Amino acid sequence: MTSGSSAHDVALEWPDGHEERVSVAEDEPILSAAEHAGVALPFGCRTGACATCTGKLLDGRIEHTRPPRALKQRHRDAGYVLLCIAEPRSDCRIAVGADIQAELVSNPWR
Numbered sequence: 001m002t003s004g005s006s007a008h009d010v011a012l013e014w015p016d017g018h019e020e021r022v023s024v025a026e027d028e029p030i031l032s033a034a035e036h037a038g039v040a041l042p043f044g045c046r047t048g049a050c051a052t053c054t055g056k057l058l059d060g061r062i063e064h065t066r067p068p069r070a071l072k073q074r075h076r077d078a079g080y081v082l083l084c085i086a087e088p089r090s091d092c093r094i095a096v097g098a099d100i101q102a103e104l105v106s107n108p109w110r
């Protein structure tokens with residue numbers, strides 16, 4: 001439902017160049033809006049705890065509706081967001097896909 005709240009244009013960008021644009025209301029998590037639009041994104045817990053839904057904000061502003069527990073502060077500082085609990089506050093561009101979560105895990109062997 002988008003009643004009464006404004007919607008923002010959110011561009012979801014995959015590493016292979018694929019892009020989807022989804023209209024997301026200010027009171028709707030980006031993950032849910034993408035699902036309603038038929039765009040499949042990885043997710044797990046839907047509560048900000050697992051990081052499966054991680055994306056990277058390239059442009060625009062979002063707000064997490066609850067603490068993004070799965071992200072370390074340095075990840076948040078670097079622009080990573082949890083799409084299951086992220087609502088847009090402006091038009092956004094977000095890098096998405098399973099590779100983004102992989103970026104969070106530092107490789108202990110190098």
Ligand code: FES
Pocket residue numbers: 043044045046047048049050051052053054070082083084085
């Ligand atoms: S689905 Fe688990 S943190 Fe978003």
